[in-house]
Amino acid sequence: MLENVVIAGGGPTGLMLACELRLAGVEVTVLDRLPGRSGESRAGGLHARTLEVLDQRGVVDRFLAAGRPMQVGHFSGLWLDFHRLPTRYPFLLNVLQADVERLLEQWAAELGVRVRWSSEVSGFRQDATGVEVALADGSTIEAAYLVGCDGGRSAVRKLAGIGFPGTPATLTALLGDVELADPPGEPVFMRRTERGDFSVLGFQPGWFRVMTTRYDHVAGRDEPVTFEQLRESLIEIAGTDFGMHSPRWISRYGDAARQAEQYRRGRVLLAGDAAHIHFPAGGQGLNTGVQDAVNLGWKLAAVVRGHAPEALLDTYHAERHPVGERVLDNTRAQTALSRPGAHVDALREVFARQIAVEEVNSALAGMITALDVRYPLGDADPLLGKRIPDLDLVTEHGATRLFTLLHSGRAVLLDLAGDPELAAAARDWGDRLDVVVAKGPSDFPPAVLVRPDGHVAWVASLGVDGLQAACAKWLGPVAG
Numbered sequence: 001m002l003e004n005v006v007i008a009g010g011g012p013t014g015l016m017l018a019c020e021l022r023l024a025g026v027e028v029t030v031l032d033r034l035p036g037r038s039g040e041s042r043a044g045g046l047h048a049r050t051l052e053v054l055d056q057r058g059v060v061d062r063f064l065a066a067g068r069p070m071q072v073g074h075f076s077g078l079w080l081d082f083h084r085l086p087t088r089y090p091f092l093l094n095v096l097q098a099d100v101e102r103l104l105e106q107w108a109a110e111l112g113v114r115v116r117w118s119s120e121v122s123g124f125r126q127d128a129t130g131v132e133v134a135l136a137d138g139s140t141i142e143a144a145y146l147v148g149c150d151g152g153r154s155a156v157r158k159l160a161g162i163g164f165p166g167t168p169a170t171l172t173a174l175l176g177d178v179e180l181a182d183p184p185g186e187p188v189f190m191r192r193t194e195r196g197d198f199s200v201l202g203f204q205p206g207w208f209r210v211m212t213t214r215y216d217h218v219a220g221r222d223e224p225v226t227f228e229q230l231r232e233s234l235i236e237i238a239g240t241d242f243g244m245h246s247p248r249w250i251s252r253y254g255d256a257a258r259q260a261e262q263y264r265r266g267r268v269l270l271a272g273d274a275a276h277i278h279f280p281a282g283g284q285g286l287n288t289g290v291q292d293a294v295n296l297g298w299k300l301a302a303v304v305r306g307h308a309p310e311a312l313l314d315t316y317h318a319e320r321h322p323v324g325e326r327v328l329d330n331t332r333a334q335t336a337l338s339r340p341g342a343h344v345d346a347l348r349e350v351f352a353r354q355i356a357v358e359e360v361n362s363a364l365a366g367m368i369t370a371l372d373v374r375y376p377l378g379d380a381d382p383l384l385g386k387r388i389p390d391l392d393l394v395t396e397h398g399a400t401r402l403f404t405l406l407h408s409g410r411a412v413l414l415d416l417a418g419d420p421e422l423a424a425a426a427r428d429w430g431d432r433l434d435v436v437v438a439k440g441p442s443d444f445p446p447a448v449l450v451r452p453d454g455h456v457a458w459v460a461s462l463g464v465d466g467l468q469a470a471c472a473k474w475l476g477p478v479a480g
Contacts, residue, residue: 003029004304006133006143008121008156010034012097013272013289014149015104015113020297022111023057023409026304029141030113031133033120033150037105040249041177042097043286044203047073048082049370049387050287051089053294056454058407060089062103067095073282073368076334077190077197078348078355080365087371088390096203097286121146121155126267144304147269147296149289152258154274160265166258166277166328171335173213173279176230176250180208181243194340196237210244212237215339218254225252255279255335257328263317271296276324281334282368284327291370292320298409298452307432308476319375330367380466381445381459388450393438400438402450409452410434411475413467417446417460425464428478429471449474 005021007014010032021028046054046063054060069091073080083090105115123134124146131146148156157164180200188200196214203209212233227247234241257278260270272289296316302308337348354360366372377385391402393414405412411433415422423435433449449458449470458470472478 003027003141003143005029005145005147005300006031006131006141007147007149008032008133008154009149009151009272009274010101010105010115010117011149011151011272011289012100012104012286013274013293014147015101015108016290017147017149017271017293017297018113019057019104019108019111020293020409021301021304022108022113024298024301024305026301028113029143030108030115031119031121031135031141032115032117033136033155035118037098037101039098040251041203041209042249042251043100043280043283044094044096044209045070045283045287046093046095046100047283047287047369048085048087048089048091049373050290051093052087052371052387052390052403053291053454055088055390055403056294056406057409058404059103059107062107063093063095063100066099066103067093070094073365074189075282075330075355075364075368076337076348076351077192078337078352080355080368081361082365082369084358084362085365085369085371086389087369092283094203100286121148121150121159123159124156124268131267145267145269145300147271147300148274149270149272149293150274152273152277154270156268157260157270157274160268160270162265162270163261164258165261166256167332169218169254169256171213171215171255172217172219173211173253173255174225174230174233174250175209175211175253176227176244177203177207177209177248178227178230178244179206179246180210181245182240183208183242190338191238192338192340193237196233196340197338198234198238200242207246207248208242210234210242213338219252223252225250253280255331257332259321259324259328263321264313269296269300269313269316271320275320276328278328278331279335281331281338284331284368284370287370288324288327291323291373294453295320302432302476308474312474312476322376323370323373326367375455377455377457381461383445383448383456383459386456387454388448388456391440391444393436393440395436395438403454405434405436406450406452406454408434411452411457412436412450413447414438414440414450415447416440416444419447421464422447422467425467426471429475432475433471 375385
């Protein structure tokens with residue numbers, strides 16, 4: 001069986017990538033070694049940039065209906081104010097990963113994505129024409145490309161021989177979704193003690209997420225995780241277990257921080273936790289993976305469909321590897337700022353005063369939410385490489401928003417000046433982009449080229465020749 005793309009891993013990253021590819025008309029199969037959805041709650045929030053990319057595809061309302069907005073975030077437990085963020089979504093959406101996966105899988109099914117459970121990748125062979133993927137049951141699948149979205153212990157990464165350097169764990173954290181007979185009167189978020197720290201957060205009516213962290217203790221990978229361990233850890237650190245009972249999910253994690261040396265090796269690519277792991281500080285992991293997928297999807301589709309050369313795939317590593325590296329750095333900083341002791345106490349007091357400064361708060365909030373990500377597309381214009389804001393527009397068909405124009409997953413040439421020369425210059429790419437003439441904000445450039453992922457690839461100040469060069473680079477050359 002020949003597929004355009006095989007994705008290993010049916011979590012949020014793999015599902016989002018599958019949806020992006022199907023929007024572009026690419027045949028895709030998702031493989032997962034598990035027999036089905038585990039139902040484990042796992043991650044607990046979607047940040048503003050992830051909500052924006054879901055809005056860019058017309059599905060954000062499904063997620064908003066399943067979650068609860070919170071206008072605050074944090075950096076190492078020090079509060080960040082999100083309500084001033086320059087977005088329609090100035091909040092963290094409190095929604096469990098299990099619900100995110102359910103909604104993404106529903107959308108994927110609508111688009112025709114096939115998810116094969118109990119399908120573990122055990123090997124692959126690649127050459128200049130494709131990849132033969134071997135499964136643990138002895139069967140094989142042939143594809144043009146294989147993408148590993150199969151988690152921190154990625155089989156695809158290991159089979160590809162891609163290095164995963166970084167720093168080892170220095171702590172042990174336990175997490176449990178439980179019911180509490182005697183919950184605290186208000187949410188407890190990262191209460192620090194000399195024995196470690198703990199949190200007690202109400203997630204849904206009647207049950208709570210309890211977390212404990214012990215520093216300078218690293219549990220063995222194969223050591224079992226039990227409800228009793230979580231209870232004992234909470235009593236040791238907090239002095240009470242709050243009457244915890246009826247666990248739904250218990251897990252353990254550390255602060256190992258590692259990143260794949262390459263996000264691409266030939267016809268094999270990595271995304272999400274397969275490409276980067278870190279301590280879940282600030283709720284950045286799932287969000288970074290989804291944004292990996294949105295960056296990669298349209299590029300991979302352009303190559304598979306023969307519109308663009310394989311070199312376009314190298315821009316995936318060039319753009320997303322620095323983003324992942326920054327996430328690793330900021331989570332390392334957050335764990336260092338969380339440790340017990342008088343020296344860290346003093347550092348936190350200083351840091352808290354700095355976070356109270358609006359400019360500092362905004363900078364950290366932009367980093368945690370990924371709204372400040374700018375890809376290295378050059379310095380010829382300040383907008384190049386940045387995410388496009390969701391502009392209010394008026395076209396010949398009436399009022400609309402810029403993100404609505406991106407629902408198809410195609411590039412958009414937005415002309416706010418009604419310049420016919422622009423449409424003429426982009427005519428040869430008419431099968432790959434939409435030219436939209438509209439009225440918009442007077443303080444915005446008269447024209448921009450917006451990539452399918454919502455980042456700016458060209459601005460009017462760079463001229464018509466620059467527009468054609470940008471189209472050729474990002475959408476592929478045209479015949480003649």
